[in-house]
């Protein structure tokens with residue numbers, strides 16, 4: 119890749135990080151939302167909380183609301199193992215902003231993973247009525 123496009127990508131990622139940071143601050147102030155959800159709740163609760171956190175932390179900006187991908191790769195369905203997922207978030211390979219534990223707690227990251235795991239596969243084309251008149 120030549121230098122030009124790469125610099126533009128990094129600049130765009132920087133702007134997205136700024137947006138997600140200010141979003142998190144706004145939500146924290148506006149709703150009394152606290153980042154430390156201590157103790158993992160079972161099943162659906164974790165996934166529900168994870169969906170809110172996925173939006174709060176701005177993951178959607180690069181990975182899409184359903185983890186379908188965008189600037190960043192698709193995360194769902196069939197995400198990486200939790201270890202690899204966590205490794206990328208804590209020490210990204212390339213352009214993804216780093217989320218350290220003081221910004222995104224381990225509990226919140228586990229909930230985000232529960233949400234990503236819960237995202238179902240898209241239906242097959244032959245099962246979509248509109249595509250089969």
Ligand code: HEC
Pocket residue numbers: 130131132134135138172175176177178179180181189190191192193198202203204206207210211212213214215217222230
């Ligand atoms: C500003 C854009 C951006 C944001 C915001 C972002 N990511 Fe990423 N993410 C990327 C890019 C780009 C990659 C590709 C690898 C790299 O650049 O490090 C990536 C890769 C990943 C991967 C590895 C996927 C794979 O198949 O290799 C995971 C997991 C991931 N991101 C999770 C998250 C989570 C969880 C959040 C929110 C806490 C998040 N990302 C926020 C841009 C972003």
